[in-house]
Amino acid sequence: MVDKFIGTWRMVSSENFDDYMKAIGVGFATRQVGNRTKPNLVLSLDEQGTVCMKSQSTFRTTEIKFKLSEPFEETTADDRKTRTVMTLENGKLLQKQSWDGKETCIEREVSDGKLIAKCVMGDVVAVRTYVKDA
Template identity: 85%
Template structure:
């Protein structure tokens, strides 16, 4: 289940994120901020199975609440309005966002005690790595 993802995660590296933001249509100014931002991810689950995923930084804090396999409306950190569904597949938390005929996915998995988030848009892939905050 999602319990392995629960906790506070600090970003330690981000590869190819500017190209990913370009691929999803983020403007220059927002990309400049996005490239400098090192957000914390805070994930929790309540008794009813609702998962909260919060991305917190000095620039912006966003939060989505969802149940696995149930589509919901999301406003992303770069202000896209998406239809999003989160699924758990082979231990990976997969976030699929669709908007304006486009689709991107963010695959999160725990590997060697780190949370690896792989952001994919077409053939552009960004990998962001987080470690658990003690």
């Protein structure tokens, strides 16, 4: 299940994130902060099967709680109100966000001890890489 994602992950690189933020409609000032922020990603699982995913940074901390395949309302770090569904497909944790007739997908996978998050909006792809803290 989601076990391999559980833990605290520290961002070590971010590629093309400014273009991705532009593609989803994030304003200039927020993009400037977003480009400088290196959040930790903390994932945990409770006894009822609810996953908690927290993105912690000096700029902002966001938290979502979800069960796989159950849609929920999410307020993103850039204040978009989305309808989000998290699924597990082929070992990847997929986060599909829909808002105002748009859709983006964040695809997370653990590979070689790293968590790779691919943020996709149309033909724009950003890749953010995390390593697990001990």
